[in-house]
Amino acid sequence: MNNQLIRVGTIYIPVLEPAMSAVWYKDMLGARLNYLDKDKAIMDLADISLFLVKSPGESSNFRDVNGAERxxxxxxxxxxxxxxxxxxxxxxxxxxxxxxxxxxxxxxxxxxxxxxxxxxxxxxxxxxxxxxxxxxxxx
CATH class of the missing domain: 3.10.180.10 (2,3-Dihydroxybiphenyl 1,2-Dioxygenase, domain 1)
Incomplete structure:
Protein backbone atom coordinates (compact mmCIF):
# COMPACT_ATOMS: atom_id res chain seq x y z
CA MET A 1 0.00 0.00 0.00
CA ASN A 2 1.59 3.26 -1.13
CA ASN A 3 -0.79 5.67 0.59
CA GLN A 4 -0.34 5.28 4.33
CA LEU A 5 -1.35 7.49 7.20
CA ILE A 6 1.89 8.59 8.85
CA ARG A 7 0.90 10.72 11.83
CA VAL A 8 -1.89 12.52 13.61
CA GLY A 9 -1.67 16.16 12.58
CA THR A 10 -4.65 17.82 14.25
CA ILE A 11 -7.03 17.01 17.06
CA TYR A 12 -10.23 19.02 17.59
CA ILE A 13 -11.22 19.61 21.22
CA PRO A 14 -14.52 21.21 22.25
CA VAL A 15 -14.22 24.18 24.64
CA LEU A 16 -16.56 26.86 25.94
CA GLU A 17 -14.27 29.86 25.35
CA PRO A 18 -11.29 29.35 23.02
CA ALA A 19 -9.34 32.35 24.35
CA MET A 20 -9.61 31.25 27.97
CA SER A 21 -8.83 27.64 27.11
CA ALA A 22 -5.82 28.74 25.05
CA VAL A 23 -4.40 30.54 28.08
CA TRP A 24 -4.89 27.38 30.16
CA TYR A 25 -3.14 25.18 27.57
CA LYS A 26 -0.29 27.69 27.33
CA ASP A 27 0.17 28.20 31.07
CA MET A 28 -0.50 24.67 32.27
CA LEU A 29 0.85 22.50 29.45
CA GLY A 30 3.32 24.78 27.67
CA ALA A 31 1.37 24.83 24.39
CA ARG A 32 2.11 27.54 21.84
CA LEU A 33 -0.70 29.65 20.42
CA ASN A 34 -0.66 29.86 16.60
CA TYR A 35 -4.03 31.40 15.88
CA LEU A 36 -7.04 32.75 17.74
CA ASP A 37 -10.45 34.00 16.71
CA LYS A 38 -13.88 33.97 18.37
CA ASP A 39 -14.56 30.37 17.30
CA LYS A 40 -11.24 28.60 17.76
CA ALA A 41 -7.68 28.64 19.06
CA ILE A 42 -4.96 26.67 17.29
CA MET A 43 -2.26 25.43 19.64
CA ASP A 44 0.96 23.46 19.09
CA LEU A 45 1.55 20.81 21.75
CA ALA A 46 3.51 17.56 21.65
CA ASP A 47 4.05 17.68 17.87
CA ILE A 48 0.28 17.99 17.26
CA SER A 49 -1.98 20.91 16.37
CA LEU A 50 -4.84 21.18 18.84
CA PHE A 51 -7.86 23.07 17.57
CA LEU A 52 -9.77 24.33 20.60
CA VAL A 53 -13.19 24.77 19.02
CA LYS A 54 -15.99 26.79 20.62
CA SER A 55 -18.76 24.39 21.60
CA PRO A 56 -21.92 24.68 23.72
CA GLY A 57 -20.74 22.68 26.74
CA GLU A 58 -19.72 19.42 25.07
CA SER A 59 -16.59 17.45 25.90
CA SER A 60 -14.42 14.94 24.08
CA ASN A 61 -15.01 12.35 26.82
CA PHE A 62 -17.13 9.29 26.12
CA ARG A 63 -18.45 6.23 27.95
CA ASP A 64 -17.36 2.71 27.07
CA VAL A 65 -19.65 -0.32 27.07
CA ASN A 66 -19.11 -0.73 30.83
CA GLY A 67 -20.01 2.89 31.60
CA ALA A 68 -16.45 4.06 32.35
CA GLU A 69 -15.55 7.58 31.21
CA ARG A 70 -12.80 7.45 28.57
Whole structure:
Protein backbone atom coordinates (compact mmCIF):
# COMPACT_ATOMS: atom_id res chain seq x y z
CA MET A 1 0.00 0.00 0.00
CA ASN A 2 1.59 3.26 -1.13
CA ASN A 3 -0.79 5.67 0.59
CA GLN A 4 -0.34 5.28 4.33
CA LEU A 5 -1.35 7.49 7.20
CA ILE A 6 1.89 8.59 8.85
CA ARG A 7 0.90 10.72 11.83
CA VAL A 8 -1.89 12.52 13.61
CA GLY A 9 -1.67 16.16 12.58
CA THR A 10 -4.65 17.82 14.25
CA ILE A 11 -7.03 17.01 17.06
CA TYR A 12 -10.23 19.02 17.59
CA ILE A 13 -11.22 19.61 21.22
CA PRO A 14 -14.52 21.21 22.25
CA VAL A 15 -14.22 24.18 24.64
CA LEU A 16 -16.56 26.86 25.94
CA GLU A 17 -14.27 29.86 25.35
CA PRO A 18 -11.29 29.35 23.02
CA ALA A 19 -9.34 32.35 24.35
CA MET A 20 -9.61 31.25 27.97
CA SER A 21 -8.83 27.64 27.11
CA ALA A 22 -5.82 28.74 25.05
CA VAL A 23 -4.40 30.54 28.08
CA TRP A 24 -4.89 27.38 30.16
CA TYR A 25 -3.14 25.18 27.57
CA LYS A 26 -0.29 27.69 27.33
CA ASP A 27 0.17 28.20 31.07
CA MET A 28 -0.50 24.67 32.27
CA LEU A 29 0.85 22.50 29.45
CA GLY A 30 3.32 24.78 27.67
CA ALA A 31 1.37 24.83 24.39
CA ARG A 32 2.11 27.54 21.84
CA LEU A 33 -0.70 29.65 20.42
CA ASN A 34 -0.66 29.86 16.60
CA TYR A 35 -4.03 31.40 15.88
CA LEU A 36 -7.04 32.75 17.74
CA ASP A 37 -10.45 34.00 16.71
CA LYS A 38 -13.88 33.97 18.37
CA ASP A 39 -14.56 30.37 17.30
CA LYS A 40 -11.24 28.60 17.76
CA ALA A 41 -7.68 28.64 19.06
CA ILE A 42 -4.96 26.67 17.29
CA MET A 43 -2.26 25.43 19.64
CA ASP A 44 0.96 23.46 19.09
CA LEU A 45 1.55 20.81 21.75
CA ALA A 46 3.51 17.56 21.65
CA ASP A 47 4.05 17.68 17.87
CA ILE A 48 0.28 17.99 17.26
CA SER A 49 -1.98 20.91 16.37
CA LEU A 50 -4.84 21.18 18.84
CA PHE A 51 -7.86 23.07 17.57
CA LEU A 52 -9.77 24.33 20.60
CA VAL A 53 -13.19 24.77 19.02
CA LYS A 54 -15.99 26.79 20.62
CA SER A 55 -18.76 24.39 21.60
CA PRO A 56 -21.92 24.68 23.72
CA GLY A 57 -20.74 22.68 26.74
CA GLU A 58 -19.72 19.42 25.07
CA SER A 59 -16.59 17.45 25.90
CA SER A 60 -14.42 14.94 24.08
CA ASN A 61 -15.01 12.35 26.82
CA PHE A 62 -17.13 9.29 26.12
CA ARG A 63 -18.45 6.23 27.95
CA ASP A 64 -17.36 2.71 27.07
CA VAL A 65 -19.65 -0.32 27.07
CA ASN A 66 -19.11 -0.73 30.83
CA GLY A 67 -20.01 2.89 31.60
CA ALA A 68 -16.45 4.06 32.35
CA GLU A 69 -15.55 7.58 31.21
CA ARG A 70 -12.80 7.45 28.57
CA UNK A 71 -10.35 9.91 27.04
CA UNK A 72 -9.59 10.43 23.36
CA UNK A 73 -5.86 11.02 23.64
CA UNK A 74 -2.80 9.65 25.44
CA UNK A 75 0.33 11.78 25.69
CA UNK A 76 3.67 10.01 26.14
CA UNK A 77 6.58 10.99 28.39
CA UNK A 78 10.04 9.44 28.54
CA UNK A 79 9.93 7.07 31.48
CA UNK A 80 8.53 6.58 34.96
CA UNK A 81 10.57 9.43 36.49
CA UNK A 82 9.21 11.89 33.92
CA UNK A 83 5.67 10.64 34.54
CA UNK A 84 5.99 11.07 38.31
CA UNK A 85 7.54 14.53 37.92
CA UNK A 86 4.75 15.64 35.58
CA UNK A 87 2.09 14.23 37.90
CA UNK A 88 3.56 16.21 40.84
CA UNK A 89 3.88 19.34 38.71
CA UNK A 90 0.27 19.08 37.54
CA UNK A 91 -0.91 18.73 41.15
CA UNK A 92 1.12 21.81 42.17
CA UNK A 93 -0.40 23.77 39.26
CA UNK A 94 -3.90 22.84 40.38
CA UNK A 95 -4.70 20.60 37.41
CA UNK A 96 -7.28 17.92 38.18
CA UNK A 97 -5.40 14.60 37.98
CA UNK A 98 -5.98 10.96 38.82
CA UNK A 99 -3.60 8.66 40.63
CA UNK A 100 -0.67 7.02 38.85
CA UNK A 101 -1.97 3.63 37.73
CA UNK A 102 -0.64 0.23 36.74
CA UNK A 103 -3.00 -0.87 33.97
CA UNK A 104 -1.34 -4.24 33.43
CA UNK A 105 0.89 -3.27 30.51
CA UNK A 106 4.33 -1.71 30.21
CA UNK A 107 4.71 1.62 31.96
CA UNK A 108 2.36 3.61 34.17
CA UNK A 109 -0.40 6.13 33.41
CA UNK A 110 -2.41 8.91 34.93
CA UNK A 111 -5.30 10.97 33.66
CA UNK A 112 -5.85 14.72 33.81
CA UNK A 113 -8.59 17.15 32.82
CA UNK A 114 -8.26 20.44 30.95
CA UNK A 115 -10.00 23.72 31.77
CA UNK A 116 -13.21 22.52 30.09
CA UNK A 117 -13.31 19.03 31.61
CA UNK A 118 -11.85 17.16 28.63
CA UNK A 119 -10.06 14.06 29.92
CA UNK A 120 -6.57 13.08 28.73
CA UNK A 121 -4.10 10.34 29.59
CA UNK A 122 -0.32 10.38 30.14
CA UNK A 123 1.78 7.23 29.66
CA UNK A 124 5.37 6.71 30.78
CA UNK A 125 6.48 4.85 27.65
CA UNK A 126 7.65 6.42 24.41
CA UNK A 127 7.05 4.22 21.39
CA UNK A 128 10.13 2.53 19.94
CA UNK A 129 9.54 4.17 16.54
CA UNK A 130 9.37 7.64 18.14
CA UNK A 131 12.56 7.03 20.15
CA UNK A 132 14.33 5.92 16.97
CA UNK A 133 13.11 9.01 15.06
CA UNK A 134 14.18 11.37 17.85
CA UNK A 135 17.62 9.77 18.02
CA UNK A 136 18.04 10.20 14.25
CA UNK A 137 16.91 13.85 14.39
CA UNK A 138 19.42 14.69 17.14
CA UNK A 139 22.40 13.60 15.00
Missing amino acids: FILTFEVDGQDALEAMHSDFIERGIKVGEIENRGHAGRNFIFYDFDGNKFDVWSELSKKYKKRMAAESL
